[in-house]
Amino acid sequence: MNIFVLMKRTFDTEEKIVIQNGKVSEEGAEFIINPYDEYAIEEAIQVRDKHGGEVTVVTVGNEDAEKELRTALAMGADKAVLINIEDDVEDGDQYTTAKVLAEYLKDKEADLILAGNVAIDGGSGQVGPRVAELLGIPYVTTITKLEIDGTNVKVVRDVEGDEEIIETSLPLLVTAQQGLNEPRYPSLPGIMKAKKKPLEELELDDLDLDEDDVEAKTKTIEIFLPPKKEAGKILQGDIADQVKELVSLLHTEAKVI
């Protein structure tokens, strides 16, 4: 089976956000594979181990993403592709990213494409379904279970806590929800092997795309931190008194009750 994973490099979940010159400062920040994409990579590896084939992990980003691609290879992916459009496109949005990914994928005859359901930085959840639509294939988002039998596919989809049992078929794109699996850590031999696995780097030119084709449709005009919350009031004294005080504060000061 020909399997692709769409992977985004993101800020570490625990990272503090600092804004400098109107942008989120990357100085000294730790980066990780978007956590939902880890589920996608793990699932891809499991599907390959069961049904045969090859897993290719693709990212749109700059050369810094090589590190996360190597991690994916160390987990067990077979190939990695970095589409580096940094020099060609200044400000991209989800329209840009999806168009680039779809252009890369269009002649790859993918059977299965996996993505994360949302990136923890940009947080739009757009890229997966957009890519599927551009490729003309069906998709199922926020999946917690995937069963493949020939070209028939059965999926469990998380819908705000309810479950939908969905039947569909390959070729297909799915986006991973937490609960799909437990991503493995790269093993030491895995890390050694990853160094020798192919990591291809492409640019916009290699994809038959012009800057105009991928020009963003939206623009970020400002980034700001939420107003600093005043330190909360930690109540003191006897628990029963604290409870009385809390109820009174919620009633008279916060006026939410």
Next chain:
Amino acid sequence: MTRKVLTLAEVRDGALRNVSFEAIAAAKTIAEGGEVVSVLVGVSVRSLAAELIHYGADRVLVVEHEKLAHYTPDGYTQALQAVIEQEKPEGIVFGHTALGKDLSPKLAAKLQSGLVSDIVALEEAGGNIVFTRPIYSGKAFEKKIVTDGLIFVTVRPNNIAPLQKDESRTGEVTDVAVDIKDLRTIVKEVVRKTAEGVDLSEAKVIVAGGRGVKSAEGFEPLKELAKVLGGAVGASRGACDAGYCDYSLQIGQTGKVVTPDLYIACGISGAIQHLAGMSNSKVIVAINKDPEANIFKVADYGIVGDLFEVVPLLVEEFKKLKVHS
């Protein structure tokens, strides 16, 4: 510039979800005096049209088809495409719900359009409609504008106030005929896990429990507190993973994103993935026996103590308050 703006109404258990009205309010701002047209999709949904008009829609379009009984991306895309071809809107507003999140990117790709997802505020400024949305799990916000083509957005539930309901408003309700075919994903079964009662994403008060609740029975006092306050019960991933409650109650990055007036976190440590789902709540109360717990950093009021002691006392106090007021 006036615009014609479409909104997608969302129906659950035969009733309109609040986010349908919030979408209309957002659409009014985007329309800048233009027409707001709401779209109802499904089976036997026509009777809900009047309420959309009471909340500010100028017209309602109804797309009914047996194959639209369950949401599928293909079915709904065909329904909305028919509407869009007919109406040629300059703006579209969906809720940022499971349905809206799933459908909007597909439609945007089909229309070769941008899409600003999960907005929590919008305003007209300097000739643009400026949208505010959280990024980095709510640790920062960005303001976005649409630079080319259609203004397509999804609104986070419970953040944009609906317009005042006006039952004297009237408007045209028309059917749009569609032929729905070739659904490539089929919903075989829906396993409902969601508890009866208040929809978490719309609740004004949420009492949430974490691993500190320790058992399914441990949730009883929280349920009681929620009942007294007319609110809903939520949970952290920790509590769901431990089997104390169902995943449908989960709040956070993986679960539901909520913005109630009052959020009471009981025995929840305050991991960033949990905060991503609730840090925008208007007032946050934390009850935790660990004074160092991260949840106190976002809390407006905190009690350091055993939730099994504190929560029943709270129930009593709120009951007294209710009697007095």
